[in-house]
Amino acid sequence: MKSGFAFVLGLFAAVFLPWEGLVIGSNAQLGALPPFYDDGESATLPYWFPGVANQGQRVYRDLGCAECHTQQVRRPNLGSDQARGWGERQNVARDYIYQGFPQLGTARIGPDLANLAARKPSAPDADDLLNLLYKGQGGMPSYKFLFEHRKLIGPPSAHALTLTGGLRPAAGWEIVPTPRALALVGYLTNLNSSYDLPEAKPVPAPGAKEGEAGSPPAAGPKSAAAGTPPAGAPPAGAAASPPAGTPAAAATPAAGAKPAAAATPPAGAAPAAGTPAAGTPAAGTPPPAKQEGAK
Numbered sequence: 001m002k003s004g005f006a007f008v009l010g011l012f013a014a015v016f017l018p019w020e021g022l023v024i025g026s027n028a029q030l031g032a033l034p035p036f037y038d039d040g041e042s043a044t045l046p047y048w049f050p051g052v053a054n055q056g057q058r059v060y061r062d063l064g065c066a067e068c069h070t071q072q073v074r075r076p077n078l079g080s081d082q083a084r085g086w087g088e089r090q091n092v093a094r095d096y097i098y099q100g101f102p103q104l105g106t107a108r109i110g111p112d113l114a115n116l117a118a119r120k121p122s123a124p125d126a127d128d129l130l131n132l133l134y135k136g137q138g139g140m141p142s143y144k145f146l147f148e149h150r151k152l153i154g155p156p157s158a159h160a161l162t163l164t165g166g167l168r169p170a171a172g173w174e175i176v177p178t179p180r181a182l183a184l185v186g187y188l189t190n191l192n193s194s195y196d197l198p199e200a201k202p203v204p205a206p207g208a209k210e211g212e213a214g215s216p217p218a219a220g221p222k223s224a225a226a227g228t229p230p231a232g233a234p235p236a237g238a239a240a241s242p243p244a245g246t247p248a249a250a251a252t253p254a255a256g257a258k259p260a261a262a263a264t265p266p267a268g269a270a271p272a273a274g275t276p277a278a279g280t281p282a283a284g285t286p287p288p289a290k291q292e293g294a295k
């Protein structure tokens with residue numbers, strides 16, 4: 001090394017320049033996003049996030065709900081979020097400006113919650129959510145520790161859970177949510193990005209022009225999802241089973257003009273599905289070989 005000074009300068013530049021781009025640049029772009037005033041609605045958007053929702057967001061963060069739930073609806077061409085009823089438009093940065101700790105999440109073991117309070121046909125109310133948190137459901141764990149099992153003194157509390165069957169507390173006892181549970185539910189009942197923002201016009205779902213899709217594997221799940229919107233949940237599963245995929249694709253008459261095209265994707269999908277499967281072990285094999293070679 002010739003010059004220590006040049007080295008330190010280079011090190012500084014290598015750290016500072018990316019940091020400037022990632023942190024300062026993003027902050028300059030999005031850091032001061034103002035709310036949008038909608039003249040037609042006479043409303044300022046996004047909706048204000050009340051104090052209890054902000055408290056509840058901390059509970060949500062604390063309990064790691066974002067390990068299983070996202071809060072970001074994607075465009076139709078990036079996933080089937082809208083077909084699943086999670087929202088009518090994609091989420092944008094402005095949706096989160098009032099939130100202290102936006103919980104975008106990374107994995108979707110459970111449904112996306114960005115529009116939980118605007119679910120159609122009926123959004124869960126506070127009692128539904130308290131019951132869900134207490135009991136759990138399907139893959140959703142139960143959070144009994146957010147509730148207190150206590151002896152009834154006088155009339156039952158306003159928020160006491162109305163449970164049936166084996167979960168019902170013994171006579172003279174009641175199960176009441178703790179303040180953390182109430183804050184969490186206050187947060188969940190405020191998750192709503194169903195208003196319109198100028199930069200978030202709903203993107204129309206890619207309809208009949210499926211044939212244009214560049215990637216055959218993408219066409220498979222899409223046609224399956226179009227055939228059965230509610231059962232669109234496991235697109236991976238649908239894609240994995242060629243017999244299921246074929247009738248679904250055949251059943252989609254939207255692209256009736258192109259029976260040949262309809263016939264092509266399943267044919268394409270099957271080898272495509274076969275290829276990654278075959279590709280995976282193949283891809284799995286070389287690395288050890290490479291490592292061995294490296295060693």
Ligand code: HEC
Nearest residue numbers: 063064065067068069109110111137138139140141143188
């Ligand atoms: C281990 C993964 C997991 C964790 C952690 C988890 N959930 Fe869930 N959640 C699920 C699954 C799976 C479902 C769907 C349950 C079903 O089959 O109905 C669900 C459903 C829900 C629903 C109903 C959604 C709807 O569309 O009706 C809400 C609300 C919810 N979870 C909130 C939470 C909250 C709040 C937390 C944190 C306290 C949390 N979840 C933690 C997996 C999880």
